[in-house]
Amino acid sequence: MAIPTETELPRPTLLQRVTPRQWTLLDVALSVIFFMGALAIITVDRGAKGPAHHFAWLLVALCVASGPIALRRRYSMPVLFTVTVALTASTMLGQGFVGVPFVALPLYSVVVHNDRRTSLMTLLGVEVLLLGALGVAALQGPIGAGSSFSIIVAGATWIVADSVRARRAHHAGLAYQVEQRRLQEADRAQNSLIEERLQIARELHDIIAHSLSVIAVQSAVGGHVLENQPDEARKSLAAIEATSRSALEELRGLVGVLRHGDLEEPSRSPALRIVDLDRLIDDLRASGLMITYQIHGQVVEVSPSMDLTVYRIVQEALTNVRKHSKATSAVVDITFGTRELEIDVVDDGGECVQSGLVRSDEGNGSHHGIIGMRERARVFRGSLSASSLEGGGFAVKAVLPLVEVAP
Numbered sequence: 001m002a003i004p005t006e007t008e009l010p011r012p013t014l015l016q017r018v019t020p021r022q023w024t025l026l027d028v029a030l031s032v033i034f035f036m037g038a039l040a041i042i043t044v045d046r047g048a049k050g051p052a053h054h055f056a057w058l059l060v061a062l063c064v065a066s067g068p069i070a071l072r073r074r075y076s077m078p079v080l081f082t083v084t085v086a087l088t089a090s091t092m093l094g095q096g097f098v099g100v101p102f103v104a105l106p107l108y109s110v111v112v113h114n115d116r117r118t119s120l121m122t123l124l125g126v127e128v129l130l131l132g133a134l135g136v137a138a139l140q141g142p143i144g145a146g147s148s149f150s151i152i153v154a155g156a157t158w159i160v161a162d163s164v165r166a167r168r169a170h171h172a173g174l175a176y177q178v179e180q181r182r183l184q185e186a187d188r189a190q191n192s193l194i195e196e197r198l199q200i201a202r203e204l205h206d207i208i209a210h211s212l213s214v215i216a217v218q219s220a221v222g223g224h225v226l227e228n229q230p231d232e233a234r235k236s237l238a239a240i241e242a243t244s245r246s247a248l249e250e251l252r253g254l255v256g257v258l259r260h261g262d263l264e265e266p267s268r269s270p271a272l273r274i275v276d277l278d279r280l281i282d283d284l285r286a287s288g289l290m291i292t293y294q295i296h297g298q299v300v301e302v303s304p305s306m307d308l309t310v311y312r313i314v315q316e317a318l319t320n321v322r323k324h325s326k327a328t329s330a331v332v333d334i335t336f337g338t339r340e341l342e343i344d345v346v347d348d349g350g351e352c353v354q355s356g357l358v359r360s361d362e363g364n365g366s367h368h369g370i371i372g373m374r375e376r377a378r379v380f381r382g383s384l385s386a387s388s389l390e391g392g393g394f395a396v397k398a399v400l401p402l403v404e405v406a407p
Contacts, residue, residue: 020073028070030105035066038100061090065102076109077122084126087150091133094140096147103150104157111161112168119165123158127151198375215240235286273307274334277314281332284318290329291318297336306400309376310334310343313384316369317345317396325349325394336402343398346389373398 018026042058065086068079083102090097103126111119130151137147219240274295281291302310314332321327327349335342370386373396377384382400389395 023073024070027072027105031066031069034069034100034102035062038062038066038097038102041097041100042095058090058093058095061086061093061095062097065090065097069102069105072106072109076106076113080106080110080122080126084129088129088133091130091147091150092136092140094137094147096149098149101150101153101157103154107154107157108161111158112165116162116165119158119162123154126154130154201372215244272311273304274302274310276311277332277334280311280315280318284322287322289318289322289327291332292329293332295334295336299336300402302341302402306341306380309380309400310341312376313343313373313396313398314345316373317343317386320369320396321345321347321349321394327394339402341400341402343396343400345396346393347395348393370396 039059039062042055042062065083068075068082072079080103083106087097087102107123107126110122114122134147134151277293281293285291314334318330318332321330325347327347330345330347333342333344335344370384373386374384377398377400380400382398384396384398386396387394
């Protein structure tokens, strides 16, 4: 099946396809038509009633009323004022130009491009001028039946134009809502992408930092005892091999998740859990760090995501002990309460400086490991603190609610 390469857009309406230049030409044509129609009217009236109708003045008023209509889209308010004055003058001379809606086009432009209050005040001004002219004409003698034509046209035009303005505002509001929803969806997609990148960064940091730390320590031990204690050197090499294989397996699993849409089968390796901490701690003990590990309280089953989070927090805390301190021992306590799960990792290494930065909770991002642990805890609306202890030592404490929030 062929996949379309372009999105087919709906065909614009006829009015949407008209260019600004074409609209201007249309206004010029209407201006000429109005002029010719009104000229025919005053010419017929002159032939019927003689020169007493002030033909010359009516001709001037006609030119003033029709000419500016060609510019009504660019100068709507000045054009409306000019046309209204011309119609006022012609009405006072007894000529209402029945059938020629001079006032309609400029008034329409004013109404659709201004708010209702402004358009109402404009309509009121036009009607007052035309009614005043009609009154003056009435004082001079009988007025024709069509003398109020422009007054009626002005009122009807305002009703139509205000409806068009309201409809356009409604459509603009709908378009704005659609655009806002599009922007919100784009923001959600961007935030999701950022969160995925942060999660990948955390996983890579936890896997690589821990494994390389153990490998570095075991390599150093193996190098020191290679000549005198070959058995210990072999143990170090075995630990390096086991750690490398474990890290490689975890990296393969992570890459498998990232390539979930590929044809390759996803990794079948089980996710790391709290029960896997025994193996992690044994590996670190083998590197020379004395670790006391205990689980307190009634153990309850948690979700795989929280299982992995607990494992990663303990892993990162112990990796920091090995990498960034001179600690010789550490205590790991996991406590299952009635509503919370607490993780405590305390070492005896004291404050440690790496690249001039002291490990502390106020390190404003000095250590990516602490940031990653805190982000993991926040996924479950938990908290994590990390700070130096008085008298030496460093403590990491995490509290995760057992009533989980879906990550």
